[in-house]
Amino acid sequence: MSANTERKLADGSTISDLIDLERREVQLRTLADREIYEIEQDKIFGKTWLLLGHESEIPDDGNFIQRFMGDDSVIVARHKGEVFVSLNVCPHRGMKITTQDAGSTSIHKCIYHGWAFRSNGEFLGSPVADQCMHGKIRGKDELGLQQARVTLYGGLIFATWNIDGPSFEDFLGDAKWYYDMLFCRSDGGMVVAGPPQRFVVRANWKAAGEQSAADGFHTLMLHRWLGEVGNYKKDDGESGDLTPEMFGAEVSSPHGHALRCIDLNRKIRRLTGKDPEELSVEEKLRVLPPPGMTADAFTQLKKNLSPEQLEAMAWMPPQVGGMFPNVLFGFVYIPQADGSVVGSMTLHAYVPKGPDKLEFINWIFVEKDTPPELREKMVMQTIQLFGTSGMVEQDDSDTWPHMTLTAKGPQGRHSTMKYQAIYETGKPEGWPGPGIVNEGFTKDDTQWHWWKYWHALMTAE
Amino acid sequence: MTTANEPVNFFEQCADEIAIGSDVYNQALGFYYAEARMLDNLRYMDWVETLTQDIKYNVPLRQTRLVKDNEASIIYSMRHMHEDYRSLMGRALRLSGNSAWAEDPASRTKRFVSNVQVFETATPGEYAALSYLLITRNRFDDDHFDLIPCERRDILRLQDGVLKLAQRDIILDQVLLGTPNLAIFL
Numbered sequence: 001m002s003a004n005t006e007r008k009l010a011d012g013s014t015i016s017d018l019i020d021l022e023r024r025e026v027q028l029r030t031l032a033d034r035e036i037y038e039i040e041q042d043k044i045f046g047k048t049w050l051l052l053g054h055e056s057e058i059p060d061d062g063n064f065i066q067r068f069m070g071d072d073s074v075i076v077a078r079h080k081g082e083v084f085v086s087l088n089v090c091p092h093r094g095m096k097i098t099t100q101d102a103g104s105t106s107i108h109k110c111i112y113h114g115w116a117f118r119s120n121g122e123f124l125g126s127p128v129a130d131q132c133m134h135g136k137i138r139g140k141d142e143l144g145l146q147q148a149r150v151t152l153y154g155g156l157i158f159a160t161w162n163i164d165g166p167s168f169e170d171f172l173g174d175a176k177w178y179y180d181m182l183f184c185r186s187d188g189g190m191v192v193a194g195p196p197q198r199f200v201v202r203a204n205w206k207a208a209g210e211q212s213a214a215d216g217f218h219t220l221m222l223h224r225w226l227g228e229v230g231n232y233k234k235d236d237g238e239s240g241d242l243t244p245e246m247f248g249a250e251v252s253s254p255h256g257h258a259l260r261c262i263d264l265n266r267k268i269r270r271l272t273g274k275d276p277e278e279l280s281v282e283e284k285l286r287v288l289p290p291p292g293m294t295a296d297a298f299t300q301l302k303k304n305l306s307p308e309q310l311e312a313m314a315w316m317p318p319q320v321g322g323m324f325p326n327v328l329f330g331f332v333y334i335p336q337a338d339g340s341v342v343g344s345m346t347l348h349a350y351v352p353k354g355p356d357k358l359e360f361i362n363w364i365f366v367e368k369d370t371p372p373e374l375r376e377k378m379v380m381q382t383i384q385l386f387g388t389s390g391m392v393e394q395d396d397s398d399t400w401p402h403m404t405l406t407a408k409g410p411q412g413r414h415s416t417m418k419y420q421a422i423y424e425t426g427k428p429e430g431w432p433g434p435g436i437v438n439e440g441f442t443k444d445d446t447q448w449h450w451w452k453y454w455h456a457l458m459t460a461e
Numbered sequence: 462m463t464t465a466n467e468p469v470n471f472f473e474q475c476a477d478e479i480a481i482g483s484d485v486y487n488q489a490l491g492f493y494y495a496e497a498r499m500l501d502n503l504r505y506m507d508w509v510e511t512l513t514q515d516i517k518y519n520v521p522l523r524q525t526r527l528v529k530d531n532e533a534s535i536i537y538s539m540r541h542m543h544e545d546y547r548s549l550m551g552r553a554l555r556l557s558g559n560s561a562w563a564e565d566p567a568s569r570t571k572r573f574v575s576n577v578q579v580f581e582t583a584t585p586g587e588y589a590a591l592s593y594l595l596i597t598r599n600r601f602d603d604d605h606f607d608l609i610p611c612e613r614r615d616i617l618r619l620q621d622g623v624l625k626l627a628q629r630d631i632i633l634d635q636v637l638l639g640t641p642n643l644a645i646f647l
Contacts (some may be wrong), residue, residue, distance in 0.1 A: 018560060066468030099525065100524075100525055101525055101526065101636060102524055102526070102533075103526065103527065103530065170487055193534055193539050194522070194537075194539025195536055196539065197522060197540055197638075198636065198637045198638065199637065199642070200637060200639050200640075201641045202641065213568050225555050225558055225560040229551075230551075241516060364539060379539075379543070380545075380548075383540060383541070383542065384542075384543070384544070384548050385483075387541075388541040388542075388643050389541055389642065389643035389644070390642075391551070391552060391555055391561075394563035394564075394642035394643070394644040395562040397642045398600075398642060398644070399562065401641065
């Protein structure tokens, strides 16, 4: 769509005016503007697939949780084995159907006038049936809770209001090949350790969103404590260098998905004392199995993944990245003081709560078959590094609000975020995976592709 | 959920209540005042000295649930913090280092401790202590305070005549935490 037919913002500019496609710059105003926020509610959060949780949060019929799709509260419930996502708004007078975070019930009854609904959103009836509170103008089949379109992927619950839009598979595109390696690699599947952590950050959701599209560089500065006093400090206590962790392959997507596939060779060399080139894929995956898995899980990996995926898994597995628009994943291999490695599996959603506020939701996962001792180590480590009190992410949640504040300045709003560290490499030699892939030290391409998709959706008809 | 919630056994450990104003009570109160002063003045390494080596330190999640499901409003299968001595020491070291940006510049905090009740337990020299804590947290130019009201359920242990913190469970009042992180100790 050309800029001159685009919808105008109040000051006469268009969304396209905010993005310099040639120079790869985005005006800071995008991180604070209410008008842009409101367009996003429709064009982004009304259109794309959104992560709401995991089916292990609602294992039994009648189980439900309350979650958000953009500014809308929804009920995510299990009914006859299936997962349904219903708008949490009573069709009668607009009261919330549930005010609870979670629970179990076969009938959701609105506490205002008593209209009742099944877990799949179907309208059951109103009280005092012979007085017909719901009238005769609309049939009962018209009075159910509005239904979102739902898909399950690796047990993760995604939903969209875009009922006739692209399938979830189309939405993921080439990135699915990589996500499969994370979410669909075991026989038992992933399970949540518990309900998610939730907290508020006074920043625009995109400050977190664009970072989730595989911002590697920030690790070196914002998280440099990891080298100074954290898990990456040297054995002799000297400050460790984080730059080797910046090497690998980065996967971009025309749909804004992003994955940093980080080279495991150094860790494998440390664990085995051998040159990783001399080890087979199986040997490497047994020495350093994916987070939550043990050496004997190799047979599961072999069954669930292709030989090409196994090769990438043993060499440069996806470790951090995101899924457009507001999901971050961290499936990382964390070095321990005793020389071993313990993995973490975490997913975040950055739910918009107004132009200058986001809700940070953090789910921590284990594999269903993760042995109890490893499971406890993983969950504890993940809580200590990521999410509310996470020593890594507490620095992020203190940084994003400053960006939203600077975006409010009359000069600052026209300042730009720059994505000009550009790959000139292409895929690693022999890389087995699809997509836009570049090798080497982290760059800005993945984040730039995130913004390009944001731009495409925001300017779509 | 795949793990059962850990039972909150704190109240089962509370035996006879220790009289307000008695020596042990005053000692406990002194512990809390000293602790608040240390933490409000960024003396993290001094604070670690007040912990026992086998400390268990938890901040369970909260959920909004019906009254009949009230026990499920405190969630232990996932927590905001799940710490032992080693991890608390790690956090204190990080905060004492050069790059803990979440608390550098530091928040200005006040820890208001009140409603202190102390109980004997089955173990001589160990006391169960229940208290309310209100933390006010202010950062940068914020014209608001992040308020963190909570209940502390502690086990205090006498070691060489000095009380140390052996267990702490922090029961938050907020489900959706209104502060951007828990980079501070509660």
